Amino acid sequence: MFSWLEKNPFFFAVFVFVVIAYAGIVEILPAFSPNARPIENRKPYTALELAGRHVYIKESCNACHSQLIRPFKAETDRYGAYSKSGEYAYDRPFLWGSKRTGPDLMRVGNYRTTDWHENHMKEPVSVVPNSIMPEYPHLFNKNADLETAYAEALTVKKVFNVPYDEAGYPKLGSYEESRKMMVEQATPIVDAMSDENVKKAFEPCRANALDSKCEIKEIVALIAYLNSLK
Amino acid sequence: MANPSQNLGYDYTVAKWFMFACILFGIIGMGIGTLIAFQLAFPELNNIAGEYSTFGRLRPLHTNGVIYGFMLSGIWATWYYVGQRVLKVSMRESKFLMFVGKAHFIIFMITILLAVVSLFAGITTSKEYSELEWPFDIAVVVIWVLWGMSIFGLIGIRREKSLYISVWYYIAAFLGVAMLYLFNNMEVPTRLVTGMGSWIHSVSMYAGSNDALVQWWFGHNAVAFVFTVAIIAEIYYFLPKESGQPIFSYKLSLFSFWSLMFIYLWAGGHHLIYSTVPDWMQTMGSIFSVVLILPSWGSAINILLTMKGEWHQVKESPLIKFMIFASTFYMFSTLEGSIQSVKSINALAHFTDWIPGHVHDGTLGWVGFMTMAAIYHMTPRVFKKEIYSKKIMELQFTIQTLGIVLFFSSMWIAGITQGMMWRAYDDGGALLYSFIDTVVALHPYFIIRAIGGLLYLIGFFMFAYNIYKSVTSSRSIEVEPKSASPMQA
Secondary structure (H helix, E strand, O other): OOOOHHHHHHHHHHHHHHHHHHHHHHHHHHHHHHOOOOOOOOOOOOOHHHHHHHHHHOOHHOOOOOOOOOOHHHHHHOOOOOOOHHHHHOOOOOOOOOOOOOOOEEEEEEHHOHHHHHHHHHHHHHHOOHHHHHHHOHHHHHHHOOHHHHHHHHHHHHHHHHOOOOOOOOOOOHHHHHHHHHHHHHHHHHHHHHOOHHHHHHHHHHOOOOOOOOEEHOOOOHHHHHHHOO | OOHHHHHHOOOOOOHHHHHHHHHHHHHHHHHHHHHHHHHHHHHHHHOOOOOOOOOOHHHHHHHHHHHHHHHHHHHHHHHHHHHHHHHOOHHOOHHHHHHHHHHHHHHHHHHHHHHHEEEEEOOOOOOOOOOOOOHHHHHHHHHHHHHHHHHHHHHHHHOOOOOOHHHHHHHHHHHHHHHHHHHHOOOEEEEHHOOOOOOOOEEEOOOOOHHHHHHHHHHHHHHHHHHHHHHHHHHHHHHHHOOOOOOOHHHHHHHHHHHHHHHHHHHHHHOOOOOOHHHHHHHHHHHHHOOOOOHHHHHHHHHHHOOOOOOOHHHHHHHHHHHHHHHHHHHHHHHHHHHHHHHHHHHHOOOOHHHHHHHHHHHHHHHHHHHHHHHHHHHHHHHHHHHHHHHHHHHHHHHHHHHHHHHHHHHHHHHHHHHHHHHHHHOOOOOOOOOOHHHHHHHHHHHHHHHHHHHHHHHHHHHHHHHHHHHHOOOOOOOOOOOOOOOOO
């Protein structure tokens, strides 16, 4: 019945393509728009949180930690309320993960504090005995890439109409304004930390956020992001 | 014309290059895999080379190295070998196609090199098996287009009117991955929009649940079209060739091909069961994953029955044994996948080690065995040399099979243990275990898994050594063997 196709490579290829594309058209397209609506009160990430999200992605934290709480009692008891689609409306990319070598982090901001995260990143076994998580000393030395984080926020604002600068939503403003806000958000985090290197690098920021010596370390941005997960 | 295949003088230059690349990336990819398996058991190993050796950085390198370095090289090595032979046309006949083939290889090598450097540096989009950032994505598209030109170019000048089954599968692999890759990698480079920040950074076109949908539509089906469809293309050629037996049933191959094409792409939804994507989609993913058994087992049974009445060959030839075991692992792995897609079982298995266990049944058993068998079969014909040692093959087979068995059995136990512990309650209605308790419980299984991986890697080194000795110091062959590959000792 199909033998004529095997002599006509062109039609064969077209046929194969139609057959494989079919599922995508039926399954993915219809659900696309309703899925993207943000849940009420959900706000986009601030620029500093985005910088922290980049650190999270860079270290592939999502290879071991999920950000998706399934609707089972054992999971809601352990991690908090189960995930709703609209909660992810500003997540580009999604970070659900596919394997839990460590616990879920979707609502980690509710039950962990800045200093806990600091100790955990520096020496995981100091807060979780028997932890198999690697130590991340370099996060305390490297500067967060604030400019790229700002560029991403501005991109999603321009291209996807993410409501920065609108009433009730985070302000983005110009890069200079945004930098001031990043420093403002970083201040209480740095204050709650004990690492000397991080504190010293941050000192010039207190006087002037635009000072070229003002450095926000990757760990600070990462903690800002983790604290925002609620 | 007495024997066209003798007169045509097929040109295996590109096939040879890809064979070497396949072995090289196999060693690198599996080496990193073994290291990260040991890291889970012995976390001190994370800091042997600072930030560049943490699990998070190495894991994408392992998957990309094995999938795109090892497996794709293997697939392309076989394409540049099989393509010419089943279409009865030599690459030597077309300067253009020769150029395309060589460009395909060279751009592929450059891209892999850039991929390694960028992943080490932590430059990643975070989407599993699609971690490369946009400039490298573009290079991948170029590579893919070149492969397409090679496929359809060779088809265009073919002497054999009818396309052999393997060619169907190569075409499907090409088209499927092209479609999936393009859609999943839609991203906006932030520097181009704002003129600020990193050149290499981009932001996904899709957000949240939609991003997850597209990612798993890709993630699952890239597995389909690279590790299943393309490997079936290989076995449909190499098993009949090596055994001297015709394919058992043409009708069964037709049925399993078209139904695989139709059903496979629906199954991606099983990665998203109990997530926030719509319920009906999760159910569809679940149901189609179960139905997927039919075409998968259709191919596998067709392949196994090809040996009907010739089962003694399995005993006599380690090469046939590799292929028959590959098919068996394919059946095992697809059955396992369907079981894991049943909602209640998925609730237990998802997020646990049973999932990487399942992946490795398919990759180590099915893809790895078939790829090595294909290279073993091609070596005498490409290099005109006998295979150096049958004994090494036998021993390698035993060691690797043992490795796979240790791997999947430890991951089954680890996964189910973890899943059960996560949901265990005490009599007072409180969770019985904290998360770290489950991590501690898995320690012995992580060690067994790492040993399993190490055994497989050792077997792969034996394979590489055997091929090396075959090419450099084995007996030459005057006339190409019709079926069974000659083995020196």
